[in-house]
Amino acid sequence: MNPTRIATWKPLYSADMLRATGRAPIAPFRRLLGMVARVAREPAVHTLLRRCQLVSGVVLLVYLSLHLINHALGIWSLDLAGRGLALALWVWRSVPGTVLLYGASLLHFSLALRTIYxxxxxxxxxxEWVRLWAGLSLPLLLIRHVVxxxxxxSLYGFEPNYERIVISLITSGTQGLQLALLAxxxxxxCLGLWLRMRHRAGARRAKPxxxxxxVGLPMLSAAGFVRMKQAVLALCTGPLRTDPKLVAHQLSLDAxxxxxxxxxxxxxxxxxxAGQVRNxxxxxxxxxxxxTV
Structure with a gap:
């Protein structure tokens, strides 16, 4: 072959031509194959833990969603919110519900500790910082709520309903904290679920x-709680009194x-x-x- 022709030779299909004709150059395919290979090399245990994190997170998200919906029902009436609370208690206090909720909480928290380490x-x-901060604040709500x-x-026979819960929150001055920790x-x-689903076309279309x-469900929940507070204050003719069982065992519950x-x-x-020491x-x-090399 003529050396002059070799020096001036150009590829038949340049990258610009391929882009103009709608054909992608080979480099993106190589990157895609590399990503697939890296995913394929991930240990099965790591994949299993990621799935456990997703499933446990969905369980906790369902619990929070029902909690917010129960509060939002207070916009219509205290009685309707009470019926929703009774249904939620029936679900989560059953043996399967208890195992599912607290098992998911422990599993999700254990995986969070593993991630931090x-x-x-x-x-x-x-x-990611917002998601981390929001996730670490969630147990603060769960601890107060569980206790x-x-x-x-379980220990003292206190049977919660919205009237007793609202009065307890008002007298303790923690109603604002309760709403602030739900959000x-x-x-x-929601962020964790979105980060997992954002690559799906259906999720992108449903983004608005x-x-x-x-934004709307927490706002409706806050409005429902305010409405229930007004209803409880209207029902109480005298000073608000916390349930005697809670008062008698307040020190123990605080401990x-x-x-x-x-x-x-x-x-x-x-x-x-421990993670910093390891690093x-x-x-x-x-x-x-x-x-030494």
Missing amino acids: GRRHWKMPLT STRLAS PGWVHG YLMGLL WRHNILMLYLSLLIGAFV RRERRRLRKATM
Whole structure:
């Protein structure tokens, strides 16, 4: 072949020509194959844990959704909200519901500790920081809720209804905290589900409606709680009085709440510190290895 022709030879199909004709160059296919190969090399245990995280998160999101819907029913009447609460208690206090709810909570929290321990760095996008903050605040709600309702019912015979719950929140001054803690848990669950589903065409088409649900349901829940508070205050002619069973065992319930909260914070801090120690040891081992080479 003529050397001059070799020097001036150009490929028959350049990248610009392929893009102009609608054909993609080969590089994206190579990247796609590389991604598929990396996914295929992931251990089966890692894939199983990711699925467990998704399933447990969906269970908790369903629980929060029903909780918010129950509050929203208070917009219409206190009686309707009470019926919704009775149905929710029947579901979650049954043996399957109890195992499902608390099993999902423990599993999701354990996987969160594993994630905190396993992180090599904390450079994350803003969405991940928001999801992390919202998720870590969710147990604060669950701890208070479990102690004030389920534990008080199991140990001291307290039977919750919305009138008693609202009066208890008003007298303790924690009604604002209760509403504030519901929203982060809802945001965490919705963001986590969206990050898993955002690549699907149906999820992208439904994004405006999902955004409306994300914002609208907590607002309806807050409005329902305010409406129930007004209804309870209208029914009470005298000063508000907390249920005598809660008053008699308040110190014990506060001790339970404090101990569980300290355990939760200790596990979080322990996982973070252990991960940082592990990272420092790995960096030190890597420096020694590079120095000996």
